[in-house]
Amino acid sequence: xxxxxxxxxxxxxxxxxxxxxxxxxxxxxxxxxxxxxxxxxxxxxxxxxxxxxxxxxxxxxxxxxxxxxxxxxxxxxxxxxxxxxxxxxxxxxxxxxxxxxxxxxxxxxxxxxxxxxxxxxxxxxxxxxxxxxxxxxxxxxxxxxxxxxxxxxxxxxxxxxx
Numbered sequence: 001x002x003x004x005x006x007x008x009x010x011x012x013x014x015x016x017x018x019x020x021x022x023x024x025x026x027x028x029x030x031x032x033x034x035x036x037x038x039x040x041x042x043x044x045x046x047x048x049x050x051x052x053x054x055x056x057x058x059x060x061x062x063x064x065x066x067x068x069x070x071x072x073x074x075x076x077x078x079x080x081x082x083x084x085x086x087x088x089x090x091x092x093x094x095x096x097x098x099x100x101x102x103x104x105x106x107x108x109x110x111x112x113x114x115x116x117x118x119x120x121x122x123x124x125x126x127x128x129x130x131x132x133x134x135x136x137x138x139x140x141x142x143x144x145x146x147x148x149x150x151x152x153x154x155x156x157x158x159x160x161x162x
Contacts (some may be wrong), residue, residue, distance in 0.1 A: 022127060106124070
């Protein structure tokens with residue numbers, strides 16, 4: 001299966017999934033404050049607004065606001081000692097510049113800590129840079145498992161929540 005790399009189309013596809021997207025600076029993970037004022041709190045599924053962002057600058061990166069999208073993302077960074085634990089179940093997965101983003105479906109009432117373990121951050125209140133954005137290293141965020149996000153595995157949920 002060929003995965004889409006047209007960033008505008010992917011952003012619209014994310015919005016169609018109900019995932020709130022936001023513009024990021026080209027080649028960066030930072031919010032594009034010329035286009036939004038409240039970072040991830042300005043994320044949207046509004047197709048006309050998403051089109052406006054890409055009309056303004058077709059090279060923007062995109063982010064996904066986690067909590068408004070019903071997602072929690074486990075950010076595994078190999079350079080910081082992170083590893084893919086056996087308790088993680090297969091789910092929507094993105095290869096990042098130096099690791100993985102594992103997307104899981106979650107309820108909006110969950111209270112997640114900021115970190116699961118060394119090298120594994122928990123993104124919930126906030127956002128993640130999304131495929132096919134360009135990582136600051138120059139690498140492209142790439143979807144390597146396009147399945148619908150599954151629920152957070154029970155053991156991971158117990159470790160990750162307050």
